[in-house]
Amino acid sequence: MKKILLLIISLLMVISISQPANAKKKIKVAFALLWTIDDMGWTTAAYNGIKYLKEKMGDQVEISYTEKVLAADAERVFRKYARQGYDIIFGTTFEHMDPMLMVAQDFPKVVFEHCAGYKTAPNMGNYFARMYQADYLAGYMAGLMGYKHVGTVATNPIPEPIRGVNAFTLGLIKGLKEGKHSFNPNKVNTVVWLKAWRDPINETTLAETLISRGCTLIRQMADTPDSSLAACKKGVPAIGYGADAAKYGASCALVSTLWNWGPFFVKVVKEVQAGTWKPTPYWAGFEQNMIKLSSFNASVPKSVQKKVLKELEKFKNGEDNVFVGPIYDQSGKLRVKPGEKLTDKELLTMRWLVKGVVGNIPD
Known part of the structure; x- marks a missing residue:
């Protein structure tokens, strides 16, 4: 009997040695995605x-x-994961x-992070990326x-x-000036509005309409690359947005401006592990690797690439x-x-x- 007890004690000691006291608990992380993971x-x-x-x-x-968690279904999805x-x-x-704010109030021990919003709670933060920095660089390259x-x-x-x-x-204007190109300072960028985050049919139609009106470069801003693809079909270059448009068939894309959420997701998980997470708004750009530029198209001169980089x-x-004055509106x-910012x-x-900019902000 003593031998059996000694054996059990020895096994327990081995197990305790193999499990370090500071072993980290596996963190369960859930994501509610707007659309499908292959939306490009x-x-x-x-x-x-x-x-x-x-x-x-x-x-x-x-x-x-x-996937495909629209506003009407968001509360249900958040509650499911919390439970x-x-x-x-x-x-x-x-x-x-x-919807997230409502659920966060009912599950105070769960950490919630919301993208692109402005509301917070004791257990709910928000985050976004300064994509305008990449937009500025894409315009600079084009100019x-x-x-x-x-x-x-x-x-x-x-x-x-x-x-x-x-x-x-x-x-764009900065690039045009540095490149010593003649241009009309009142009319360099004509904007039209989808009034949607993604609408492949209208993205194509609007891109084709802009080209028919004399636009020689299409700037995609929608969640899908269809305006870039439409430009390519018309023999006009494009600039992609969000994901690398060239990887989805838009071979005419000179560059794409990219979201880069991974480093932030890792940051949040590590803070939760360490017990240091706080519900603060987080808005960062290139300095925190929240955004990127894709590779340049081969048609972009090396001298231009060097200046952009x-x-x-x-x-x-x-x-x-980017937004240091003097800056004038339309x-x-x-x-x-x-000198002000x-x-x-x-x-x-x-x-x-x-x-x-040519075009108005619709109601």
Whole structure:
């Protein structure tokens, strides 16, 4: 009997030695995705971030996701994950904000993170990326190459896309000036609005319409690459958005501006593991690797690539002067005085277009 007891004690000691006292609990992470993971845009970018999280964290995380979670179904999905014991739940689109806030109040021990919103709670943060920095660089590249009749297929007329249109236009004008190209400062970027995040049929129609009106470069801003694909079919170059348009058939894309959510997902999981997570708004750009540029098309001159990458390094070092004055709006009104810089609050509520944009902000 004593021998059996000694054997049991020895086995328990071996087990305790093989299980370090500080072994980390596997974190259960859930994602509510706006559309399907193969949408070639917004949700594909989110899914790429999920894959990055799995790659970096391995068996430290258990991951689940639900596709096509629209606003009407979001509360149900969030509650399901919370009841299943998930530690962190991500809502990956603006429309998830209010449903997430409701559920967060009922599950105070669960960490909630919401993309593109502005509301927080003791257990709910929000996050977004400064895509306008990449928009600015894409415009700068186009201007250096002499494109002065750009057509932009924009999405919903809310501050985030408006910032993108403005940043692109400011970069475009900077490039045109540096390249010593002649241009009409009041008319370099014609914008039309889908009033949707994705609409493949209208994306194609609007791109074709802009080309028929004389636009020589199409700027895609929708969640799908169809406006870029339409440009390619017409023999006109494009600039992709969200995901790399060239990977989805748009061989004419000069460059694409990319969401890069993976590093943030890893950041949140590690903070939850360490007990240091806080429900603070997080809005970062190149300096935190939240956005990227794709590879350049071979048709982009090396000299242009070099200049664009030099500007990118400034962003990585925390130097963001996209919205430093003087900046004028379409009517010629001075919106940002020389040397002054728009605040984050002003950027997040932007409802005006800079000089050089043709088109209005619809109601």
